[in-house]
Amino acid sequence: MKLHHNTSDAYRLLHNGTLAMGRAERQGIRVDLGYVTKEKSRLSREIIDKESELKDTEFFKRWEKSVVKEVNYNSAVQLGNYLYKVLKLEPPKLTKGDKGSVDEEVLNILKIPELQTILRIRKLKKIRDTYLDQFSREQIDGYIHPFFNLHLVRTFRSSSDHPNFQNIPKRDEEAMNIVRRALLPRPGHQLLEVDYSGLEVRISACYHKDENMLRYIKNPATDMHRDMMEQIFKIKYNGSEEHRLLRSAAKNGFVFPQFYGDYFVNNAKDMACKWGGLPAGVWKDDQGISIGACTLGEHLRKQGFRSIRSFETHLEKIQQDFWENRFPEYARWKRQSWNLYKRRGYVDMLTGFRCSGVMGKNDVSNYPIQGSAFHCLLWAFIELDRTLSMRSFRTKLIGQIHDAIIFDVYPPELETIAKLVHEVTTKELPKAWKWINIPLEVEAELCPVDASWAEKEKYKLIA
DNA sequence: GGAACTCGCCAC
DNA sequence: AAACGTGGCGAGTTCC
Numbered sequence: 001m002k003l004h005h006n007t008s009d010a011y012r013l014l015h016n017g018t019l020a021m022g023r024a025e026r027q028g029i030r031v032d033l034g035y036v037t038k039e040k041s042r043l044s045r046e047i048i049d050k051e052s053e054l055k056d057t058e059f060f061k062r063w064e065k066s067v068v069k070e071v072n073y074n075s076a077v078q079l080g081n082y083l084y085k086v087l088k089l090e091p092p093k094l095t096k097g098d099k100g101s102v103d104e105e106v107l108n109i110l111k112i113p114e115l116q117t118i119l120r121i122r123k124l125k126k127i128r129d130t131y132l133d134q135f136s137r138e139q140i141d142g143y144i145h146p147f148f149n150l151h152l153v154r155t156f157r158s159s160s161d162h163p164n165f166q167n168i169p170k171r172d173e174e175a176m177n178i179v180r181r182a183l184l185p186r187p188g189h190q191l192l193e194v195d196y197s198g199l200e201v202r203i204s205a206c207y208h209k210d211e212n213m214l215r216y217i218k219n220p221a222t223d224m225h226r227d228m229m230e231q232i233f234k235i236k237y238n239g240s241e242e243h244r245l246l247r248s249a250a251k252n253g254f255v256f257p258q259f260y261g262d263y264f265v266n267n268a269k270d271m272a273c274k275w276g277g278l279p280a281g282v283w284k285d286d287q288g289i290s291i292g293a294c295t296l297g298e299h300l301r302k303q304g305f306r307s308i309r310s311f312e313t314h315l316e317k318i319q320q321d322f323w324e325n326r327f328p329e330y331a332r333w334k335r336q337s338w339n340l341y342k343r344r345g346y347v348d349m350l351t352g353f354r355c356s357g358v359m360g361k362n363d364v365s366n367y368p369i370q371g372s373a374f375h376c377l378l379w380a381f382i383e384l385d386r387t388l389s390m391r392s393f394r395t396k397l398i399g400q401i402h403d404a405i406i407f408d409v410y411p412p413e414l415e416t417i418a419k420l421v422h423e424v425t426t427k428e429l430p431k432a433w434k435w436i437n438i439p440l441e442v443e444a445e446l447c448p449v450d451a452s453w454a455e456k457e458k459y460k461l462i463a
Numbered sequence: 464g465g466a467a468c469t470c471g472c473c474a475c
Numbered sequence: 476a477a478a479c480g481t482g483g484c485g486a487g488t489t490c491c
Contacts, residue, residue, distance in 0.1 A: 075487055076470050095470065103471060126472065130485060149482095157475090157481060164483045167474035175473085200475085200480095262479040366480045370475090374481095402475045402481090 007352030208333030261362030
């Protein structure tokens with residue numbers, strides 16, 4: 001596939017973006033090296049403990065007897081052989097290469113206590129070897145300098161490496177705390193993160209201009225994920241913890257995958273496994289969906305769904321309704337883009353970039369949205385970087401995560417910075433790019449002075 | 464000893 | 476008819 005920055009606007013964005021990224025790269029991010037060293041050895045101690053716990057089991061001794069050389073419990077191949085060939089268990093799920101999978105989901109399903117130990121070790125190793133190790137390896141005088149590449153990604157998004165600053169743990173509480181605790185502001189400064197809310201969904205609306213989608217975006221009283229949750233589970237949203245969980249199942253298990261081009265069969269399976277706590281295997285059969293204790297399963301059973309089949313059929317209808325009635329203009333835009341691509345061999349982005357070459361149906365609609373959503377962030381990043389250097393602020397931009405900017409803030413400048421960021425990201429950008437037909441919103445998080453990136457708190461940019 | 468592959472897992 | 480988009484990186488493995 002080929003990419004072109006075929007307008008001077010697109011060229012300038014890449015040119016100025018590269019310069020701005022370069023400045024952030026040179027600034028770098030401060031690392032607490034003493035902490036990293038101590039934390040790595042603490043993790044190593046726990047790994048050794050768990051290891052001896054594992055090696056002490058009958059499960060492991062049988063494994064040792066089954067192999068000629070030494071057992072490596074970190075090896076997916078060896079674990080797969082042991083579970084599915086020696087112990088002759090039925091693989092609940094296969095990998096892309098058609099072998100028995102041994103990922104986290106599968107190991108949880110198998111209900112073998114020793115596999116929990118392996119999962120624990122995997123997690124600790126991930127934290128130590130992928131994140132903390134990278135920080136100590138890449139740091140120079142106590143600062144890491146992640147690269148932000150603008151020339152590597154098919155969609156004209158960015159990527160980051162050495163170390164990758166764009167995949168630092170966030171959702172897993174423990175991993176998040178351990179890893180982010182290592183990243184600090186400059187002495188006497190504080191870290192600030194500003195995120196665009198729902199940027200890709202909003203940018204998609206700039207392409208398809210779907211009336212119903214525009215209503216959802218423009219009216220803060222409405223919530224498409226809540227509506228989808230009510231439709232899928234046939235209940236009225238009441239804001240309880242349970243209902244919030246079901247809303248997130250609807251959002252991340254149906255709405256977003258549908259936008260990206262997934263379909264109801266996968267949605268049903270995925271929702272059942274991830275939010276219903278159900279083994280993947282049983283979904284192949286026409287088995288009951290109330291196995292185990294699970295919120296989602298409970299609700300579905302109450303609604304009269306007795307099998308995966310019936311839930312699938314239900315989601316099939318919802319999918320139909322989703323594209324035919326809820327977002328018909330979005331669906332039309334997807335079809336039109338695909339037809340246009342088939343005639344011309346390329347798709348253009350609203351930001352002046354062109355993707356051409358062999359693309360799949362989903363790519364044709366996903367690439368322009370993903371790319372130009374990032375370009376919004378990039379435009380704001382360039383503008384803020386320019387203003388901050390021109391006015392000799394001591395606050396610096398130090399990184400970017402697709403729809404978020406990370407600042408190292410000099411506290412006396414905080415209020416000025418907050419106003420400026422809000423102005424540039426939500427007001428100036430739509431003035432510069434007339435095709436933005438929706439309001440843009442940002443959310444911010446701020447760490448206390450001298451506190452690590454683990455200590456983010458919600459922060460209002462404007463009063 | 465390195466390239467290229469698979470698998471698993473982190474982010475948006 | 477077909478069926479989820481973009482990355483980086485570590486460990487294990489195989490091949491040259």
